[in-house]
Amino acid sequence: MKILNLKRNKLYLEDDRVIDVSPDIIYEMGLSRKEELSIEEYERVVYLAALSKSYFLLSRRDYTSKELERKLRIKFQEKEIIKKVISEIEEKGYIDDYSYAKSFIERSKDGRKKIEYDLRARGIKAEIVKEAFNDSGQNEVYKIKKLLSKISSKPHDKKINYLLRKGFGYDSVKEALRDEDEE
Known part of the structure; x- marks a missing residue:
């Protein structure tokens, strides 16, 4: 894949793709010296950019895994890479749908039906919502x-x-x- 331009933190590729890359990614992948990326290098750049974007988003507020996936899909088209990033973040404990649901229940002033609806809209599975309600003692x-x-x-x-x-x-x-x- 041909690199058309690298300006500040944007990597412009030949098929009209633009990837936000941090200076760390530019240095690690040697992007300032390259004119072309192999498929493996391209996937690595996308993976690192998606991981960086995830950490940035999570530093601002908590997300469910489904919400984070939706956010990443806006920027990145590679579904498999997004799933890999989300599973890595879940393994590290930065995303936990159960904890999210439990804290949401405790903060909310609404009734059970509305809370269940809101959590399901955020992509949390019904069994996790039910378990969080049972454990919250509301x-x-x-x-x-x-x-x-x-x-x-x-x-x-x-x-x-x-x-x-x-x-x-x-x-x-x-x-x-x-x-x-x-x-």
Whole structure:
């Protein structure tokens, strides 16, 4: 694969591909002296660039493996290399979908249904979500009671609708409202 240009941190290749490369990659692969890359060298450059991009993204916030894969696919077309990068990052413990799900559950003020939906949208498997819920020990009724203190002035039916929209189960809402009425 022919190298057309190397400007700053961009490697321009003959088939209109542009790869962001760090100075470390340029030095390690000797890109400033090369005019052409073999297929193995090209794959190595893409692998190092994807790994570098992954570390950069993970330094800013946590990602699920599926979210990181989506981000990398925007920049890189090589699916096998992306899978290899993600599996290496998972092995090192930088990505853990279970820990992500558990911390997401603990931080969220929403109900179980909405949390499950949000985690599934982030690419976390249903069994991991279920396991994280079981291990988190979250009590929906307790969460609802905390929210009820903020909306205590609203009519009864509006409270129910609000809590249902937040993803809480009807039985939990009913129980929390019953407890509130008793107090």
